[in-house]
Amino acid sequence: MDRHWSEEARAIVRRAGHNRGAARDALIELLSDQDCALSVAEIETRLGAQRPVARASVYRAVELLHSLHLITRVDIGDGVARYERAAYDHSHHHHLVCDSCGVLIPFEDPGLEQAIDRVGAQLGFATTEHEVTLHGTCVRCN
Amino acid sequence: MDRHWSEEARAIVRRAGHNRGAARDALIELLSDQDCALSVAEIETRLGAQRPVARASVYRAVELLHSLHLITRVDIGDGVARYERAAYDHSHHHHLVCDSCGVLIPFEDPGLEQAIDRVGAQLGFATTEHEVTLHGTCVRCN
DNA sequence: CTGAGAATGAGAATCAGACTCATTCTTGAT
DNA sequence: ATCAAGAATGAGTCTGATTCTCATTCTCAG
DSSP, rough: OHHHHHHHHHHHHHEEEEEOOOOHHHHHHHHHOOSSSSHOOOHHHHHHHHHHOOOOHHHOOOOOOOTTSSSEEOSSSSEEEEEEOOOOSSSEEEEHHHHHHTEEEEEEEEHHHHHHHEEEEEEOEEEEEEEEEEEEEEEOOO | OOOHHHHHHHHHHHTTTTTOOHHHHHHHHHTTOOOEEHHHHHHHHHHHSSSSOOOOHHHHHHHHHHHHSEEEEEEEEOOOEEEEEOOTSHHHOOEEEETTTOOEEEEEHHHHHHHHHHHHHHHEEEEEEEEEEEEETTTTOO
């Protein structure tokens, strides 16, 4: 759980000029408890266990949170977008996707982050976000 | 244009036990001329200018070429898959996406590749492919 | 407490991508 | 060159994710 993140997120949303809403609050609460990315379908199911939330509301909420850089979008190539809270300290992780069993394994690597920052700077491209996905076979499936 | 690649691609497809087909040949020819990734819709349009090809055929062809590692799939987070020929020398590039104007800019960086290889090895994950996407604002939009 | 504007819910509309099947090529064998 | 078997293609249908619409409900400043 990350109480700091959920409070921060709600504060930023308010400052951006949005009213509070039950659906979005529930989503923020849910995401603050996750270790890795969730798809909209997964979000809908988990929220439904406590308080049904319309799919459209979930999409609207993730879109808003993403535009405010409060969550990041993870695309592992299966046609389904996943979202996870962004770390406010700018440390963050990327993903290993096992193409055999489908598990999504988070990892972080400072060296990789440095290499990426360097690339963006070299090319004069103002990077706001980046995504790295490794595809392969996990230890269990090998 | 990359004549070597298109010939190599056709040879590998044949060796994999596939008959030749006009649609797939046209796709290979098209991709050999591209510098960066194309979506299926773009492929369909460009091929249509010379010789109409059914969407299903394009999907089938890219799926096959991808499974043979002749092309790589690029996912920039807009819900549309793009494909580009894979370099046979294992050097390859990644992408900068300008979230303002939408341009897709290819780049390559050996240091980044090294960092990625190291990460996969460290985690005992047999990586077959990887993808790096930087989002931000390009020079022109700044 | 109230009205204006924002958020939500339910379902329709879109759009990418996968599937189906009848028709048309390819190719190895004759 | 001809043929049959199997592969590839095309057109359309189907599915599933995401977006849009609009009526209803909620939030909040006054």
